[in-house]
Amino acid sequence: MSAMPCREPPTASKPASNSNPAVPGPPLTCSNPFDWCEVHHDGSVFCCCPAWIGRPLGNLLQQPFEAIWNGDRARAVRAAIHDGSFRHCNRRRCPFLASAEPPVVPPASITDPQLRSALDQRLTRLPFGPRRINLCYDRSCNLACPSCRPAPLVASGTALERAAAIHSRLFAAVAPGVEELRLCGTGDPLASPLFRPFLARFDPDGFPRLQRLHLHSNGQLWTPATWRELAAAHPLVKSAEISVDAATPATYATNRGGSWQRLLENLAFIAGLGLELKLSCVVQANNYRELPAFVELAHRFGAAAYLSQLVDWRSWDRNEFLARAVHLPGHPEHGAFRSYLTEVAGRPGVDAGNLLHALGA
DSSP states (O other): OOOOOOSOOOOOOOOOOSOOTTSOOOSOEESHHHHEEEEETTSEEESSOHHHHOSOSEETTTSOHHHHHTSHHHHHHHHHHHTTOOTTSOTTTOHHHHHTOTTEEOGGGOOOHHHHHHHHTTOSSOSSOOSEEEEESOOOBSOOOTTTOSSOBOOOHHHHHHHHHHHHHHHHHHGGGOOEEEEESSSOTTTOTTHHHHHHTOOGGGOTTOOEEEEEEOSTTOOHHHHHHTGGGGGGEEEEEEEOOOSSHHHHHHHTOSOHHHHHHHHHHHHTTTOEEEEEEEOOTTTGGGHHHHHHHHHHTTOEEEEEOOOOOSSSOHHHHHHHOTTSTTSTTHHHHHHHHHHHHTSTTEEOGGGGGGGTO
16 A cells, blocks of 8 residues: 555645746755656545655646646645755655655756756746656555555445546546556555556557556456456556565465465566566564565565555554554664664665664664
């Protein structure tokens, strides 16, 4: 599951002017507010992960996309990138700010002409739309991971109609300029009654600039038969993230509720597809001791290992969340967690993301 709001959102700033060359250049910039958006099940549009940016730019069920993409909120976020304050960003949650890794980079390293021009001119109102889109408006999932939701969910009725309406409005506005589509982080695209048919009947002619599709899945449904069903999308599927959150059958059963054996079988199949593959682990009290084994598991399948903080999705009461959140300094097992994290964080193919704060990075 990808990030959703889990803290009080920051107060909106007064929108900046479209050009402000007097402000000195920041040591770091972020391309996300200039080329990324994700859309959620209620129509909310974000220019970054919601848990890292807080408030949406607007709502696609209530506003035209252009009014959102170049609205007051979007312009305020971009102004905060230009002046180097990142004041709308959660520095402790965002793994890119924590590690200064793309899309957070020195301004001089931006070579794309459109982005380069926007940065040089300090534009907040953009003459181009997003090129990378994260589709999060169908939350359907075949698993009920306790950290995410209390039960499996398959969109139907009004929820599916709403998701289909968002889908139609979004692509009517942005499809010609999109270069990357990501599905979906808030559920599983292979369990989705909207996204799975979309992939099975994928028509590249509708996306003339599209270069890649990224699938974020729990892997349970990613069988050879399912993959054959998605043949139309094969040429564009370049990368995948499989959420695992464990390195043993018992912990996997607790954290994910799926079949460990099926996961391993499907990972062996996925590993042979030639994709850029990542296994991810949301680190918590019942799995941090498995971090070395998790890294070994990822490398066994030729995948990178991505580690991240536990986020409070309100699926537990606050006390239960705090009991699990070993990344928090006040947790009684925080010191032991730091030891395990230290053991793996520097290994090749390991991205400790927003957990680097726990190591004082």
